Each structure stands twice: as structure tokens, then as C-alpha cells.
Amino acid sequence: MIRVAFLKLTSCSGCLNQSLVALLSNEELLGKFEFAYFTELGLLTEDYFDILFVEGSVSNSKQEKELREFRKKSKTLVALGTCAVQGGIQSLRSGEDVEEVKKTVYPFPDKIDIYSDPKPISDVVKVDFAITGCPINGDAVVNFLRKYDVGGLPLILPESVCCECKRNGLTCVMVAQGTPCLGPVTVSGCGALCPSFQRGCYGCYGLRTWDLDKTRLEKFFDKLLKLGAPESMIQVIARGYGYRSYKYVRRG
Amino acid sequence: MINVSIRTDLYYVGNIYDLDKLIRILRETYGRRLQGYKYYGGKVTWGEINGISDLPLSVEDYVEPGLYRLREGYRFRHSSVSPKLFLLPSKQIYIVESNDFSQAKVLDYNVSIQYVLFGIKPCDLNAINVLDRMIGEKNPVYAHRRRSISAIIVEECLEPNNNCFCGVMNSGPFVEKDFDIAYARLDDKRVIFKYGSSFGRDVLSKLELRIAGEKEVYEYLEKTKLARERTSAVFKKSMKEIQESLMNKARDKELWLKISENCVGCGNCNFVCPTCFCLEFDYSINGEDQGVKIANWTGCLLYSYGQVAGGHFRPELYTRYRHFILHKFVFYPRQIERLGCVGCGRCITWCPMSIDLRECVNNAISG
Amino acid sequence: MQVVNLIEVLKSKKAIVVRTIDEAPGVKTFALKLSGEYDIKPGQFSMLYYWGIGEAPISLANLPLKTGSSTIIEHTVRSTGVVTNTIVENARIGSVLGVRGPYGKGWPLEKHENMNIVIVAGGIGLAPLRPVIKYIEKNREKYKDVYLLYGARTPADMLYKYEHESYSRMPGVKVLLSSDVRVEGWSHHVGFVTDLVKYVDVRTEETVAYVCGPEVMMRVAVKKLLDKGFRKDNIFLSLERRMRCGVGICGTCQFGHYFVCRDGPVFSYSEIEDYLWIEGV
Ligand SMILES: Cc1cc2nc3c(=O)[nH]c(=O)nc-3n(C[C@H](O)[C@H](O)[C@H](O)COP(=O)(O)OP(=O)(O)OC[C@H]3O[C@@H](n4cnc5c(N)ncnc54)[C@H](O)[C@@H]3O)c2cc1C
Ligand code: SF4
Ligand code: SF4
Ligand code: SF4
Ligand code: SF4
Ligand code: SF4
Ligand code: FES
Numbered sequence: 083m084i085r086v087a088f089l090k091l092t093s094c095s096g097c098l099n100q101s102l103v104a105l106l107s108n109e110e111l112l113g114k115f116e117f118a119y120f121t122e123l124g125l126l127t128e129d130y131f132d133i134l135f136v137e138g139s140v141s142n143s144k145q146e147k148e149l150r151e152f153r154k155k156s157k158t159l160v161a162l163g164t165c166a167v168q169g170g171i172q173s174l175r176s177g178e179d180v181e182e183v184k185k186t187v188y189p190f191p192d193k194i195d196i197y198s199d200p201k202p203i204s205d206v207v208k209v210d211f212a213i214t215g216c217p218i219n220g221d222a223v224v225n226f227l228r229k230y231d232v233g234g235l236p237l238i239l240p241e242s243v244c245c246e247c248k249r250n251g252l253t254c255v256m257v258a259q260g261t262p263c264l265g266p267v268t269v270s271g272c273g274a275l276c277p278s279f280q281r282g283c284y285g286c287y288g289l290r291t292w293d294l295d296k297t298r299l300e301k302f303f304d305k306l307l308k309l310g311a312p313e314s315m316i317q318v319i320a321r322g323y324g325y326r327s328y329k330y331v332r333r334g
Numbered sequence: 335m336i337n338v339s340i341r342t343d344l345y346y347v348g349n350i351y352d353l354d355k356l357i358r359i360l361r362e363t364y365g366r367r368l369q370g371y372k373y374y375g376g377k378v379t380w381g382e383i384n385g386i387s388d389l390p391l392s393v394e395d396y397v398e399p400g401l402y403r404l405r406e407g408y409r410f411r412h413s414s415v416s417p418k419l420f421l422l423p424s425k426q427i428y429i430v431e432s433n434d435f436s437q438a439k440v441l442d443y444n445v446s447i448q449y450v451l452f453g454i455k456p457c458d459l460n461a462i463n464v465l466d467r468m469i470g471e472k473n474p475v476y477a478h479r480r481r482s483i484s485a486i487i488v489e490e491c492l493e494p495n496n497n498c499f500c501g502v503m504n505s506g507p508f509v510e511k512d513f514d515i516a517y518a519r520l521d522d523k524r525v526i527f528k529y530g531s532s533f534g535r536d537v538l539s540k541l542e543l544r545i546a547g548e549k550e551v552y553e554y555l556e557k558t559k560l561a562r563e564r565t566s567a568v569f570k571k572s573m574k575e576i577q578e579s580l581m582n583k584a585r586d587k588e589l590w591l592k593i594s595e596n597c598v599g600c601g602n603c604n605f606v607c608p609t610c611f612c613l614e615f616d617y618s619i620n621g622e623d624q625g626v627k628i629a630n631w632t633g634c635l636l637y638s639y640g641q642v643a644g645g646h647f648r649p650e651l652y653t654r655y656r657h658f659i660l661h662k663f664v665f666y667p668r669q670i671e672r673l674g675c676v677g678c679g680r681c682i683t684w685c686p687m688s689i690d691l692r693e694c695v696n697n698a699i700s701g
Numbered sequence: 702m703q704v705v706n707l708i709e710v711l712k713s714k715k716a717i718v719v720r721t722i723d724e725a726p727g728v729k730t731f732a733l734k735l736s737g738e739y740d741i742k743p744g745q746f747s748m749l750y751y752w753g754i755g756e757a758p759i760s761l762a763n764l765p766l767k768t769g770s771s772t773i774i775e776h777t778v779r780s781t782g783v784v785t786n787t788i789v790e791n792a793r794i795g796s797v798l799g800v801r802g803p804y805g806k807g808w809p810l811e812k813h814e815n816m817n818i819v820i821v822a823g824g825i826g827l828a829p830l831r832p833v834i835k836y837i838e839k840n841r842e843k844y845k846d847v848y849l850l851y852g853a854r855t856p857a858d859m860l861y862k863y864e865h866e867s868y869s870r871m872p873g874v875k876v877l878l879s880s881d882v883r884v885e886g887w888s889h890h891v892g893f894v895t896d897l898v899k900y901v902d903v904r905t906e907e908t909v910a911y912v913c914g915p916e917v918m919m920r921v922a923v924k925k926l927l928d929k930g931f932r933k934d935n936i937f938l939s940l941e942r943r944m945r946c947g948v949g950i951c952g953t954c955q956f957g958h959y960f961v962c963r964d965g966p967v968f969s970y971s972e973i974e975d976y977l978w979i980e981g982v
Contacts, residue, residue: 110621119629137511146831228619232433235752239614241601241637244686248605249424249631253377253414256686260400293637293651294598302598307686373873416891428711432750435715435799473950474710584979612952615945627711629951640981643782644944653981657955660982665958 086229087119087131088162090150091145092200093138093173096217097163098122101135104220105172111224114231120258129158133230135223139172139200146206153207159224160204161209164216168288172200211235212270216286222271239291243264243283247274256281262311264319267294267302345546345554348526352541353517353525354386356487359540360450366484368451369420373415378404378413380420389648392522397495397679401687404525408522411495414684417451417458417610421465423471424605424630426475426613433625448484456506457498457678459488459513461608467670469611475629484534490518492557494565497679497694501565502573508558518554526554565677568692571699573673577664579699584660587652594655594696596687597635598636603681603689604633605659609666609674614638636660657696710948713750713799714739718792718913719773724860727741727824728787730762730777730850735800739772741765743832744807744939744967747763748947749776749788750799752800758944758962760829761803761884764836771943772826774800777860796959804947805966806909808833810936817846823894823914823923824853827860829939838871845873848901852879856887898925905930911940922979923970936970938977957982 088098102122105111106173134156140146153159161167179271183226203209213222222236243265247254255277257263263282264326265274269290275284360366360383370380383389394407402414405677430439454462462480466548470475491498491507500506509516514534517527525548529535541581546554569576583589604610614632619625634657640648648654675691680691720732735891741747741761748756754934763775780789787857791800791828810833818918823832844847852860859878869876877897879890895918912922919938926936942961949963957976959965974980 085406105766109619110623113413122414130579133494139692156386166670177357229754232751232753234751234789235783237617237783240641241632241636241638242599244602245605245636246632248602249374251379251415251419253379254402254686257400257684258377258404260401263686266598266602288597290637297595298598298651302687408849430753431713434797435752438712469950472710472948476950482858551815569782580977584982589981611950613945613950614953615756617750617755617953625753629946632953634955640943643785647943649982650981661958665955668958670962696714696937 083116084132084228085116085118086124086131086133086135087152087156088117088122088135089119090121090135091138091149091161091166091167091203092282095122095137097137097165098221099214100215100217101162101223103202104224105227106245107223115227115320129155132158133153133227134159135162135310136166136203137162139169139202140206141172141196141200142229144195145274146201147221149203149206158210158230159207162223163213163218164214164286164288165200166203167214168210169200169202200291213237213271214287215271219273228251239270240290241270242290243268243270243274243277245288246270248275250274250278252277254281256309260308260309262306262315264306266290269298284315291319338411343527345551346538346541346543347520347546347550348525348543349523350386350391350519350525352527352543353389353391355493355541356515357383357385357452357580359481359537360452360485363540364448364537366448368452369417370454371410371415371444372408373392376411376414377402380417387441389453395495395542397497397577397683398688399497400680400685408519409491409493409495411491412455412458412678412680414606416606416678416680417454418608418610419464420449421462422452422469422473422476422611422631423479424631428457428475428627428629430620430624430626433623439624447482449482450462450487451483452487453489454486454491455678456509457500457503457676458487458488458608459509460500460503460505460676461678462486463512463610464609464666464670464674464676466674467664468670469673470608472651484538485514485531487534488511488513488516489517490558492520492554492561493619494561495679497675497682499565499568500677501562502568503673503675505673505678507565518552518558519552522556524550527549528612539696563658568677569699572695576699577667578666578693580660580695583686584656589698590652590656592651593697596600596689597651598687599635599637599651599654599656600686601633601636602634602686603691604683604686605631606634606680607633607641608678608680612639636662655694659691659698663695704846705713705714711801711946713756713801715799716774716800718794718798721793722866724777724862726861727789728779728858729792730775730779731788731798732763732773732775733790733798733800734771734773736771738767739765739774739800739803740965741774741803742807743810743836744829745803745805746829746947746966747774747800749778749784750801750943751784751787751792752797753971754787754801755784756799756801756945757782757788758804758947760939760966761807763827764832764839764858776979777825779825779833782868785858791896795965802947803960806964808939808967810836813909814843815907816844817908818844818898819848819850819898819901819903819908819910819926821850821898821912821914822852823893823918824858824938825860826912826914826918827851830911831861833911834868837874841871845907846903847871848903849874849876850879850894850897850901851876851892852897854881854897856880856884868892893921893926894927895921898922898929903933905935909937911937911939916941920925925968933971934969937967938973939966939969940968940973941966945978 264285368383662675716733
């Protein structure tokens with residue numbers, strides 16, 4: 083049996099839930115994998131793991147330590163979801179004064195121990211594989227496990243959401259309705275969920291930062307602004323889903 | 335193009351309800367199934383045509399680079415889909431194999447139904463011709479689907495849209511061969527028909543249309559001529575000069591960086607292009623422990639195109655954008671002896687960054 | 702015209718690993734047994750399929766051996782990505798891999814009878830050239846002088862080290878080796894393999910060159926060979942591009958207007974002169 087653990091850091095459990103639903107609807111996997119550590123299910127065996135899925139970003143030194151320890155016990159570490167991969171929603175506070183942020187949110191701010199900028203887990207430990215999404219697509223976890231079972235890994239293809247949008251035969255909301263859409267600069271994997279409901283993609287799978295440079299991203303954001311996207315939208319996107327790129331792209 | 339003595343006996347005139355009759359005859363008398371542009375839920379997509387209400391008869395596409403609006407009218411040109419969706423589907427399941435390769439199954443591409451492509455555009459017909467030469471019998475999915483097409487009915491364009499440039503690419507806006515029936519809408523009611531094969535003639539004879547009058551034929555030819563002219567005045571040089579110039583400048587990195595500076599590599603242009611055929615293979619294991627080989631659309635504008643383990647054959651976006659243009663204008667002719675672009679303008683319409691292929695080509699050859 | 706049969710085009714044949722050889726760090730040679738005929742020629746390639754994971758184009762690395770009702774072929778695989786890692790890590794004697802092919806145009810050996818042959822190989826690039834050497838060995842009388850210029854980053858990265866001796870024992874065959882970096886005990890050339898071209902002593906008009914290696918190395922090799930007086934159409938290169946289908950339908954292997962899988966992977970320099978010097982074409 084292949085031993086699997088799910089570790090949760092700062093996150094909403096959305097990715098864990100997606101994984102759980104996907105696992106339960108693919109029963110044949112339950113015969114091959116043993117789920118050893120999954121706090122949501124009350125599974126707490128901590129000795130060693132073949133696969134460690136980590137949800138969430140690193141917000142404080144306690145989490146950092148826990149993550150390092152779990153890494154030592156695991157053969158393969160998979161970053162699960164945009165928080166773990168790029169920082170996620172909680173990165174919205176990146177670049178702000180952390181004490182101010184605490185005051186606006188919590189009644190006893192001094193009890194809150196957090197870094198000013200949340201860290202993607204790759205800042206702390208070696209990541210063997212990343213599954214992006216906010217939340218992730220459960221099929222990606224199933225695909226990962228099936229491939230792991232025969233001895234390999236899935237192939238990562240850095241594509242835009244537009245690819246899935248067009249393959250699914252959807253009509254582009256940006257071109258046909260003038261709705262701002264982040265599909266062109268966002269990593270694929272969701273199956274173009276938002277455009278299939280006539281909405282613009284809001285970038286939850288993360289910005290395609292590795293093959294887009296600053297000027298191109300800025301040009302793209304300018305285009306969104308021209309279509310009437312509120313400036314705050316750009317801020318949310320760039321910080322929440324493009325943590326790293328936010329440091330150099332500023333629009334809105 | 336306009337003959338001195340107009341042969342009116344080649345043309346027939348009817349109205350839009352004759353299109354309904356045509357659909358019914360093909361379905362009922364000939365037992366065919368129809369595929370074409372389908373008006374559904376306020377959009378024009380691709381699908382099965384069962385009657386006149388499926389046709390986009392009372393809408394018109396207004397386009398600009400990066401902009402598409404469907405509005406009331408009677409001059410539908412096209413949408414983001416094309417016959418490619420039917421012939422070379424975006425996801426092609428090839429084969430399902432057991433892990434010891436003792437069993438292999440092919441999924442459902444033995445099409446025995448006889449299809450008719452209904453209402454495709456002249457540029458679409460030319461795009462099919464490009465795919466025939468490029469993919470033809472080699473891709474089994476394409477081959478089977480192509481063979482299931484027993485007839486082609488084309489709707490010619492008397493008023494191209496802003497992004498159409500089929501004229502200069504010699505792919506429209508009218509057809510002269512490789513079709514069974516072609517029709518054009520003289521106005522919102524009158525439709526002029528012609529046939530291009532004996533099958534087409536047989537079918538048309540069943541519609542009991544009246545032979546066109548000289549005035550109607552003249553009107554048709556005059557509009558066709560204007561449409562051809564409108565879609566031809568695009569490039570600053572002749573096609574031969576364009577090709578030479580593109581090749582000469584292929585090494586000019588600065589030039590191509592400039593031309594592609596607004597592109598974000600989203601790949602929309604490749605996906606909507608009716609002649610782009612590139613495929614990405616995907617391997618997975620299904621719930622029954624069978625290995626599945628699938629092909630999905632991909633395109634040269636995507637980063638994954640040319641990406642390999644530990645390296646990349648076209649890491650820079652400008653090289654991929656350059657390949658898009660060079661492929662259409664220079665490499666297709668070397669591969670299949672005809673241009674790969676049919677001038678449909680889809681890549682211009684559906685580019686979220688409003689990049690205009692015509693402008694890029696003009697800049698490349700003059701820059 | 703007959704519609705191609707889907708099964709025939711993309712189905713993999715079952716291949717059983719009958720032998721594995723560790724060549725260099727992360728590089729292994731696999732001898733694969735297929736039932737029936739598999740008529741693959743030097744320079745051609747197969748798509749190796751690790752079931753459920755994916756396929757990768759891999760060149761023939763030895764002449765096929767027909768034994769009764771089966772054929773044994775060899776493929777040398779360097780682990781670089783998803784598929785090759787999985788193969789190198791997991792495939793052992795008895796493992797089953799999928800094979801489809803043979804694909805592509807190989808080295809035009811038959812056309813070059815009665816000529817001198819200069820082989821220039823860099824790193825893993827020796828794999829597709831090894832069957833050439835084996836072919837010459839078997840048909841020694843058909844070819845004149847033969848040079849093998851082979852270089853790798855370090856001596857340890859070299860393939861088929863156990864046979865280099867036997868190559869140089871063949872009559873009229875000169876083997877010149879090179880290591881990019883200086884290593885204790887290395888008595889051969891230190892530098893790039895292309896430096897060795899200057900030691901080739903042949904009448905270029907009756908000589909062909911077969912080159913395979915990283916693209917930068919091939920470009921330098923072409924320059925040096927041309928300088929030496931080689932004719933453009935006597936220089937042959939085996940190119941690498943990203944490949945998905947191997948049969949000319951996926952378009953991802955395009956190099957200029959060529960489909961490397963179908964029109965290559967072996968090209969004469971005169972065919973690709975227009976493209977070789979354009980970055981990312
Ligand atoms: C004609 C030809 C012959 C080759 N012969 C050999 C050989 O004998 N030995 C050897 O070790 N390597 C050879 N290669 C390179 C080898 O194919 C790649 O290293 C391998 O495909 C990497 O696949 P991957 O899945 O491990 O990498 P990933 O990048 O993770 O794989 C993704 C997919 O991309 C494609 N791909 C990735 N890299 C390449 C590449 N360099 N060339 C073509 N397609 C690629 C494959 O379809 C692969 O399945 C050859 C390549 C070509 C084109
Ligand atoms: S709707 Fe969005 S994701 Fe879809 S094609 Fe348009 S821009 Fe891309
Ligand atoms: S659609 Fe436009 S932005 Fe997207 S890849 Fe094509 S040219 Fe570039
Ligand atoms: S390149 Fe553009 S204009 Fe030409 S056929 Fe393709 S989509 Fe149409
Ligand atoms: S233009 Fe690009 S995507 Fe289209 S067929 Fe050519 S290489 Fe493929
Ligand atoms: S490109 Fe030409 S044939 Fe195609 S829709 Fe436009 S006018 Fe019609
Ligand atoms: S590998 Fe698919 S066309 Fe060459």
C-alpha cells in the first residue's frame with residue numbers, strides 16, 4: 083500500500099474537500115492507497131509517507147517548522163492548490179503593513195503570529211510536484227495518484243485557460259461580451275469553469291508568470307482596465323494569484 | 335469574373351424557406367444528417383442542423399480586432415468555431431490499451447452516418463482543402479470524419495465582415511469548385527442558388543426553384559465582385575513578395591519582438607484558426623485500469639509548444655509568433671503547395687489583445 | 702485509397718525488456734524483445750511507451766536482431782523528463798514497454814557505399830550513430846576510411862565505453878575521443894568534440910559526415926566540416942524536436958517547413974541550410 087498524508091497550513095480546506103470527493107468517487111484507488119494522515123478525517127499516523135499533499139501557504143514559524151518535519155518523513159511532496167503553490171488569497175496582504183492588517187481583522191491583534199507576506203511552500207521545502215487551482219480540480223489528484231501507482235508523474239503543460247475554453251467550444255466572454263477575463267494569462271486546469279458560466283476568469287489557478295514577462299502582463303492588465311475592469315480586480319489578482327509577479331507588476 | 339454573356343441557367347432563385355425545404359429533402363429523401371453553424375441560445379456555435387430555426391438567418395456578426403458582437407441582420411459570416419470542430423475535434427480519443435498491450439480498443443470513430451456540411455463559408459471550404467492536404471488520410475479521426483461527409487453546401491458572402499480578407503488569400507468570398515450546392519443571400523429574403531456537382535443538381539431540382547433572371551444574376555455577380563475587391567485590398571505587396579520578404583526577415587529578432595510585443599501567448603488564434611491542426615498528446619489511466627491515449631488541440635503560440643524536458647525549442651514568444659505567420663504564409667506552401675491562411679480573420683477577431691495578423695504581416699514586410 | 706487503420710497507426714506493440722545496461726549516470730540501454738518483425742534501420746526511431754505515463758521518441762541504438770519469431774532491438778534512454786525518468790527508474794528485465802514505429806528516415810548508408818564516413822557524435826548523440834558503426838562493421842568492405850569523433854561532458858558520461866576498443870580495432874577505423882572537462886587519467890583530447898574535425902584526413906569529395914548531438918554542437922560541426930571542404934549535401938544531421946505522434950499528424954515537431962518525424966530526423970545540411978541558423982525556427 084502507498085501511504086498518503088494531507089497536511090493543511092493556512093488555507094480554507096477547499097482543496098482537501100475536492101481531493102476527498104474525488105477519492106471517494108474513485109473507489110478503486112482506496113484499494114491501492116492508504117490514507118495515514120488526514121486531520122479532517124481524524125487520521126493522525128505520523129511515521130512516514132510515500133506522498134505528502136500540502137494545502138495552504140506558510141504564515142508563521144510554527145507552520146514552517148511543521149512543514150519541514152513532514153517533509154523529512156515523506157518521499158514525494160505535492161503542493162496542493164494555489165495557496166501552497168503561489169501564496170493564494172492570504173497573499174492579498176502582501177506589501178501592506180501587517181500590523182494594520184491584523185488590526186482591521188482581529189479583536190486582539192497581538193495574539194496573531196503571522197508573517198507579513200505568506201510564503202508559498204516552495205520557499206521552505208523542496209516541492210516535487212505542484213497541482214494548482216483554487217480550489218484544485220479533484221481529477222488532478224486522482225490522475226496524480228494513478229500515475230504514481232504505475233511509477234511516474236503527470237506531465238505539466240503550461241497552458242492558458244483559453245485553451246480549455248476553446249477546446250470546450252465556449253464563446254469568449256471577453257471578445258463577445260466585453261467582460262474582463264484573466265483566462266489568457268492564467269494557468270489552465272479548471273476546464274474554463276468561469277467562462278462556461280458567462281463570467282470572466284479571475285485567475286484562481288495562478289498567473290502564467292513563467293512565460294510572460296512584466297511588459298506583457300502589464301499590457302494585458304491595461305487591456306482589462308480598458309474593458310472597464312475595476313483597478314481593485316487587478317490588485318486582487320496580481321497579489322492573490324501571482325504572488326511572485328506582483329512584486330514587479332503594478333497596475334491599478 | 336463577369337462574363338460578357340451572363341448564363342442565367344446556372345442560377346436559381348428562391349427564398350429563405352427554400353433553405354428549410356433543402357434541409358428537409360437532404361434529411362428525409364436522402365437520409366443525410368446535417369452539420370453546420372447553429373444558432374442556439376443567442377450564439378452561433380457548431381452542431382446538427384435539423385431545420386431552418388437552427389440556421390443563423392437573422393443575425394449578423396459585427397467584428398473588429400479583438401471584438402465580436404452578434405446583432406440583428408442577415409449577413410452571418412462566422413463565429414469562433416469552424417468545420418474544424420467536426421473534422422478535427424478538440425479532443426480525440428485514439429486508443430485504449432491494457433497494460434500488457436494485449437488488448438487495444440479504438441473508440442467510436444467508425445462513422446457510418448452520411449453527413450452534409452450545411453452553410454459553411456467559402457473560406458471554410460478552402461480550410462478543409464488545406465486540412466485535406468495536410469492531414470488527409472494520416473490522422474485516422476480526421477480521415478473517418480472527412481469520409482463521412484457526403485456533400486458540402488456553401489453559403490457565399492456578398493458582404494464580408496471587417497476582418498475578412500479571403501480575397502487576397504484566394505479563398506473566397508465565393509466558390510467555384512469542390513462544393514455540391516452554393517447559395518448566397520441577395521437580401522434578407524431572396525436566395526440565389528447554384529450547383530457544383532451532379533448530386534447538387536439533383537437536389538436542387540427537387541426544390542423546384544425558378545431559374546434566375548438576368549437582373550438577379552447581374553446583381554449577384556456585381557456584389558460578389560465588390561466583396562472580392564473588399565477582401566483583397568489588404569497587403570502592401572504581392573503574395574510572392576510577402577513570402578520572400580518574410581523569409582528574408584526571419585532572422586531579424588528585433589523586428590519580430592516588436593511585432594509580437596502585445597501577444598500574451600494564449601493560443602486563441604491557433605484554436606480558432608480553421609487550418610491549424612496541431613495536437614498535444616495526453617496519456618492517462620482510466621478507472622478500468624486501461625491506458626488511454628488522447629490528442630487535444632494545441633498551438634504554436636503556447637509555451638508548451640516546443641517545450642521539452644530540460645529545454646525548449648522555441649522558448650521565446652516571438653519565435654512562436656513568427657512561426658504562426660511563417661507557417662501560414664511560407665511553410666504551408668512548401669508543405670502542401672497552397673497557402674495555409676484562408677483569410678477568414680478569426681485569429682484577428684478572437685485575439686483578446688486585438689492583434690491584427692494583416693497589420694503584423696504588413697509590418698514584417700515593410701519593417 | 703484505404704483509410705488508415707487507427708489501431709495500426711497508434712497502437713503500441715508489446716516489448717519485453719530482456720537486458721539492461723547502465724551506460725552513464727541516468728542513462729541506460731534496454732534490449733527489447735518484440736514478437737514478429739520490426740524492420741527498423743539505423744537513424745530511425747521508435748516511440749517508447751511507458752504504459753499510462755507517456756511516450757518518447759527514442760532512436761535505434763543497435764542493429765535489430767532477428768531470432769526466430771521475434772526481434773530484439775536496443776534503445777538507449779537518458780532520463781530527462783516524465784517519460785524517460787520513469788523508464789530509466791522502473792524498467793528492468795521482464796518489464797513490459799510499448800513500442801510503435803519504426804518512424805522517420807534514417808542515415809542513407811546504402812547510398813554512401815564506397816565512400817569515407819566521418820561520424821561526429823556528442824553525448825547521447827552517439828546512440829543513433831551506434832547502429833551505423835555496427836552496420837559498417839558488418840559490411841566493412843563496402844566503405845572506405847571511417848572516423849568516429851566522439852565527445853561528452855566527462856568521460857563518465859560517454860556511452861558504450863565497453864566497446865570503444867572494439868571500434869578502433871576495426872580496420873581503417875579511427876576513433877578520436879574528447880572530454881569537455883579535464884579529468885584525472887584522461888589521455889585523449891580535452892575540449893569540444895568539434896575540435897577533432899581538424900584531425901580528419903580524407904578527400905572530402907568522397908566523404909560523408911554523419912553528425913548527431915546537441916544543436917549548438919551540430920552547428921559548430923557543420924561550420925568546421927564546411928571549412929574543411931565538405932560538400933553541403935554530404936553532411937547529414939540527425940535533428941531533435943519535440944515529438945508527439947511520430948507520424949506527421951500532430952505538427953509539434955516542425956522545423957521550418959519540415960516535420961522532423963516524417964521528413965527526418967536525418968537531414969542533409971543542404972536541405973536545412975535555410976533554417977539551421979535561425980533561432981527557434
Ligand atoms: C528523433 C529523436 C530521437 C531521440 N533519440 C533519443 C535516444 O536515443 N535516447 C534518448 O535518451 N533520447 C532521445 N531523444 C530525446 C528524447 O525523446 C527526449 O529526451 C524525451 O522525449 C523526453 O521525454 P520525457 O517524457 O522524459 O520528457 P518530458 O519533457 O517530461 O516529456 C514530455 C513529452 O514531450 C516530448 N519530448 C520531450 N522532450 C523531447 C525531445 N527532446 N525530443 C522530442 N520530444 C520530446 C515527448 O513526447 C515526451 O513524452 C530523441 C529525440 C528525438 C526527436
Ligand atoms: S473567455 Fe476568457 S478564458 Fe475563454 S477564451 Fe476568452 S479570454 Fe480566454
Ligand atoms: S490570440 Fe492574440 S494574444 Fe493570444 S496568442 Fe494569439 S496573437 Fe497572441
Ligand atoms: S491565420 Fe487567421 S485569418 Fe488565416 S485562416 Fe487562420 S484564423 Fe483565418
Ligand atoms: S500555425 Fe502553429 S498551431 Fe497552427 S498549424 Fe502551424 S504550427 Fe500548428
Ligand atoms: S473570409 Fe470571406 S468567405 Fe470567409 S466569411 Fe469572410 S467573406 Fe466569407
Ligand atoms: S511528431 Fe507529430 S508531426 Fe512529427
